Each structure stands twice: as C-alpha cells, then as structure tokens.
Amino acid sequence: MSVSAIVEFRNRNLCSAPSASFLIITLLLWLSGGSKPLWAQENPYFVSYDHYLEEPGNLEVEYFSTFGTQRAGNDFHAYWTEFEYGATAWWTTEFYLDAQSTFRDSTIFTGFRLENRFRLLQREHFINPVLYVEYEHTSGADKILKEVEGHDVESDYSDPNWLARQDHNHEIETKLLLSKTLKGWNVAENTIATKNVSPGEPWEFGYAVGVSRPLGLKASAKRCSFCPENFIAGLEMYGGLGDRYSFGLHQTSHYLAPVMAWNLPSDWTLRVSPVFGLNDNSHAFLIRWGVSREFSGFGEALARMFKPGRGGRE
Amino acid sequence: MNRVSFRAIHACIRRSLFILALIMLALTGATAAKAQGQSPVSAKSDLYAELGKVPAKAAARRNPLENDPDRVAAGRKLFELHCLECHGEAANGGKKGPSLRAPEVQQSTPGTLFWLLTNGVVRKGMPVWSKLPEPQRWQLVSYIKSLNDVPR
Numbered sequence: 001m002s003v004s005a006i007v008e009f010r011n012r013n014l015c016s017a018p019s020a021s022f023l024i025i026t027l028l029l030w031l032s033g034g035s036k037p038l039w040a041q042e043n044p045y046f047v048s049y050d051h052y053l054e055e056p057g058n059l060e061v062e063y064f065s066t067f068g069t070q071r072a073g074n075d076f077h078a079y080w081t082e083f084e085y086g087a088t089a090w091w092t093t094e095f096y097l098d099a100q101s102t103f104r105d106s107t108i109f110t111g112f113r114l115e116n117r118f119r120l121l122q123r124e125h126f127i128n129p130v131l132y133v134e135y136e137h138t139s140g141a142d143k144i145l146k147e148v149e150g151h152d153v154e155s156d157y158s159d160p161n162w163l164a165r166q167d168h169n170h171e172i173e174t175k176l177l178l179s180k181t182l183k184g185w186n187v188a189e190n191t192i193a194t195k196n197v198s199p200g201e202p203w204e205f206g207y208a209v210g211v212s213r214p215l216g217l218k219a220s221a222k223r224c225s226f227c228p229e230n231f232i233a234g235l236e237m238y239g240g241l242g243d244r245y246s247f248g249l250h251q252t253s254h255y256l257a258p259v260m261a262w263n264l265p266s267d268w269t270l271r272v273s274p275v276f277g278l279n280d281n282s283h284a285f286l287i288r289w290g291v292s293r294e295f296s297g298f299g300e301a302l303a304r305m306f307k308p309g310r311g312g313r314e
Numbered sequence: 315m316n317r318v319s320f321r322a323i324h325a326c327i328r329r330s331l332f333i334l335a336l337i338m339l340a341l342t343g344a345t346a347a348k349a350q351g352q353s354p355v356s357a358k359s360d361l362y363a364e365l366g367k368v369p370a371k372a373a374a375r376r377n378p379l380e381n382d383p384d385r386v387a388a389g390r391k392l393f394e395l396h397c398l399e400c401h402g403e404a405a406n407g408g409k410k411g412p413s414l415r416a417p418e419v420q421q422s423t424p425g426t427l428f429w430l431l432t433n434g435v436v437r438k439g440m441p442v443w444s445k446l447p448e449p450q451r452w453q454l455v456s457y458i459k460s461l462n463d464v465p466r
Contacts, residue, residue: 041396041445052445057410089436123433124444184447217447218379221387229450296399300409 042269043186044232044261046288047147048210050188051128051179053119054086059298064271064290066145068283073158076102078110078143082292085299090119100143106161111138111169113146117177132175132190140167145286147173149194150204150243151251153281170197184217186210186234202245208238212259223265232261236273239282253282268293361411362418364435368426375425379452389457392450396443405461410439415461427455 043050046064054060062082069075078100087093096113115134141164143157157164172195179188192206212234220227239254241247257275264270268291275286379385393405400411407413414420419427431451434442443451 043445050445052442055441056439086441089434089439089441119436122436124442181444186445214447218449219388219392219453221384221391223391229447 042232042261042263042271042292042294043210044212044234044259044271044273045188045210045236046257046259046271046273046290047145047238048188048190048208048236049117049130049132049175049177049179050181050186050210051119051130051177053090053092053117053130054084055296056086056089057299058086058294058296060084060292060294062290062292064144064288066143066286066288068143068145068157068286070157070283071154074103074105076100076143076157078145080144080146087299090122092117096146098138098142098144100141100161102141102143102161108139108141108161108165110142110144110165111136113138127178127180130177130179132173132177134171134173134175136169136171136173138169138171140164140169142169145283147192147206147208148238148240148253148255149173149192149206150240151246152206152240153251153253154277154283155281157283171195172197185213202243204243205241205247206239207241208236210234210236210259225264225266230263230265232263234259239278251281254278255282255286257286257288360438361435361440362416364430364438365418365422365426368429372429373423373426375423375428377424377428377452377455379449379456380424382453382456385453385456386460388450389453389455389460392446392454393457396446397454400440405458414458419458420462424452424455424459427458428452431455 043052060083062084063079064082065077065079067075067077078098080096080098082094082096084092084094094113094115094117096115098110098112099108100110101107113134113136115132118131118133120129120131140159141161174193176191177188178190179186181187188208188210190208192208194204194206195201196204212232214229215231215233216228219229224230236257236259237255238257239249240252242250242252254277255275256278257273259273260271262270271288271290271292273288275283275288277284277286377385393401397405397411397414400408401414402408402411405414407416412419428451430440431443431446431454433444434440436442443454446454
C-alpha cells in the first residue's frame with residue numbers, strides 16, 4: 001500500500017473509528033455546564049438489571065468494554081457508550097452506541113439502541129417488576145454481548161467484519177425485570193423476549209440472573225475511597241433459551257460472571273467482571289470493565305436552554 | 315498532519331455533534347413531558363401528605379442505630395451524596411424536594427421517615443431509596459431528625 005493510500009485509508013476511517021466519536025461525545029457531555037457530578041450507589045451488573053431506575057433529571061454517562069476470546073476466529077474488543085437519563089421516578093430512557101475492534105481485522109461502528117424502563121408498581125413490594133422495551137438497530141458484527149438470547153453461540157461471532165456487517169438487525173427486545181433487595185442482598189431476574197422485525201424471524205428468549213451485596217452495610221462518617229460500603233460484589237449468570245420453534249437449552253450458550261463495582265467518592269463508578277463460558281457453545285472467556293459518571297440536574301439544565309424569554313435564568 | 319486529515323477530523327466532530335444533538339433532543343422531549351402540568355408548590359405540599367399514609371406498623375418502628383455515635387455524621391454524608399440536590403444544602407427545600415426541617419417532617423416518627431425513604435413517592439418524583447442498605451437509611455433518618463438541632 002502506498003503512503004497516499006495509507007493516508008486516504010486513515011482519513012476515510014477516522015470517523016468510523018468509533019472510539020474517536022465515542023470519546024468526543026463523552027467529553028462534550030462531561031464538559032457541559034449546568035450539571036453537577038453526583039456520587040451514585042451503582043449496582044455491579046453488566047447484563048442483569050435490578051428494579052432501580054435513574055433518579056429523575058439525572059444523566060449517567062457510561063462506557064463499557066468487553067474483551068472476548070474467539071475459537072476459530074479472531075479475538076475482539078467490543079465497547080459501548082451509554083447515556084442513561086431519569087425522565088421521571090418511574091421511567092428511565094437510554095441511548096447506546098455500539099462498536100467493536102476485531103484483532104487482525106478492523107474497527108467498526110456496529111449500531112445503536114434505544115431503551116426504556118418503566119417501573120410498574122409505585123411502592124416497594126416483595127418482588128418489584130420493571131418493564132423493559134428496547135429497539136436495536138445493529139449489524140451482524142455487533143459483539144458487545146449485552147444480552148444472550150435465542151441460539152446465540154460462539155461461532156456466530158467468527159465471521160470477518162466485512163461479511164458480518166452486511167447483516168442488519170432491527171430488533172424489539174422486551175424484558176420483564178424482577179428484583180428484590182433484602183438485608184443488603186439484591187437478587188435480580190430478567191426474562192428476555194426478542195423479535196427481529198424482519199419477516200420470518202422467530203421470537204427468541206433468554207435469561208439473566210444476578211445477586212449482589214455491598215461489602216459494608218453501614219456508611220462511615222467520613223468520605224473515603226476504600227470504605228467497604230463503596231464496593232459491591234456479586235455474581236451474574238445469563239444465557240439463551242432458544243426460540244419459539246425450539247425452546248430450551250439445545251444449541252444455546254451460557255455464562256457465569258463474578259462482578260464488582262467500586263463507587264468512588266470522586267463521582268466515578270468502576271466495574272469489572274471476568275466472564276466464563278459454561279458450555280462449548282459459549283465464548284471460553286470474556287473480560288468486561290466499565291466506567292461511569294452520574295450528573296445531577298442535567299434535565300433542568302437542558303430545559304433551561306430551551307425556555308423562551310428568560311435568558312436561561314430562573 | 316496534512317489538510318485532508320484536518321478535514322477528516324472536522325467531519326468526525328460534526329458527526330459527533332449531530333449524534334449529541336439527537337441525544338439532547340430526546341432528553342429534552344423527556345424533560346418537557348415530565349414538566350408538563352406540574353406545579354412545584356403543590357407537588358411539595360402533596361409530599362407532606364404522604365407522611366400521613368404510612369402504615370401504622372411501619373411508623374412504629376424504632377431506629378436500631380439510635381445509640382450509634384456516628385449515625386448523624388454518617389447520615390449527613392449520605393444526605394450530601396444523595397438528597398442535597400433535591401432538598402437543598404441546608405435541607406430547607408429545593409426546586410424538586412420539600413424542606414425536611416418542616417414540622418410535618420420533624421414531628422414524624424423515625425419509622426415513618428424510614429418507610430418513606432424505602433418506598434419513595436414515585437408518582438411525585440421522589441425515588442425509591444431501598445437500594446441503600448437498611449443501616450444507611452436509618453443513618454439518613456437520624457440526620458433528618460437532627461436537623462432542627464443544627465443551624466440552618
């Protein structure tokens with residue numbers, strides 16, 4: 001390849017290098033005025049959801065990575081940026097941007113997701129249900145493994161990017177999230193039903209369960225980084241349950257993942273999770289990590305920008 | 315870096331700004347939907363009314379940390395982390411949350427405040443705080459009950 005060809009290739013692919021776009025958007029949001037960072041008590045899950053929604057008016061900006069090993073193919077690093085906004089105390093809305101780099105292949109943007117979660121009951125009950133509805137517009141090269149469903153198996157991820165990205169998924173994903181917190185222990189169970197809106201695609205099913213607990217239940221009197229209450233540890237398990245024509249565990253993949261979150265007093269949350277495949281259809285090993293920051297008053301700051309005749313002031 | 319590279323970076327920034335604008339548009343829509351028909355004053359007084367709806371058994375619960383010397387200091391830290399944004403720095407009330415120094419709150423039993431923290435008042439914007447472990451919620455209750463002992 002000549003030097004000019006290399007320059008052209010680099011320029012043509014600069015913006016399709018999703019990490020650059022992700023970084024710019026994230027920086028712009030983090031630098032935006034009017035919102036204050038807020039210490040959050042975030043759960044450690046990567047795949048499971050508990051029943052807690054974003055506080056109203058708050059925006060959480062999150063970045064997550066999944067490094068995956070791939071038998072009969074190239075290992076990959078998939079990542080997504082998530083913008084989670086508390087519209088009300090019973091409704092949280094999220095926007096995701098997905099991308100991946102496959103080693104010895106390429107880096108590509110793989111799609112976006114719009115997600116909404118609705119709290120169904122006003123008060124805390126023995127089990128707390130939340131309805132989850134998501135629209136996914138992704139390519140077949142999406143590898144973030146945010147959920148496992150249907151007959152998803154490791155070999156689905158072995159195609160080279162140029163081939164995999166020719167598939168386009170328009171999916172509606174629904175979940176019933178059930179969760180309960182008792183004596184510091186959170187137990188969450190998610191039932192997943194997904195439909196690719198393309199004709200002839202069946203409903204696919206999956207599950208995710210998680211359990212977690214802070215290492216300390218009482219708060220210490222002073223702000224500290226290494227206090228036990230800042231760490232939340234747990235375990236997740238998730239996998240596919242086939243589709244409407246072949247429901248069950250046949251040709252499905254399943255994962256077990258210890259999870260840990262560290263809620264720092266400097267407003268950041270760090271998460272890490274090694275993931276182990278439980279059968280031959282699963283990736284043998286994944287490692288996930290994430291970083292997030294929550295901003296309070298983001299909704300108000302945004303609303304002020306569009307308020308007529310008040311000069312942006314109260 | 316050559317001129318073509320600058321052009322590519324510019325295109326990249328433009329694309330990022332476009333995505334950002336889409337996000338902001340979606341969030342503004344959600345905010346507008348939330349704000350529609352809401353009166354902050356009536357919302358706040360409605361929240362005091364919720365104190366009277368707490369079940370008697372829950373209201374009668376005693377604070378298990380009442381002999382813990384660190385309970386108020388720890389509660390203050392938790393208040394600053396989770397509650398200050400809505401209820402104001404001195405807990406005198408903010409844009410979204412009512413004053414916690416009001417007689418309605420201060421005359422409530424610890425059990426009442428604990429129940430309200432645990433369950434929230436979701437339809438009026440007060441989130442559920444059961445994600446904080448029970449001892450932390452009792453620490454918060456201790457701090458709220460101590461508010462009239464400390465200067466505004």
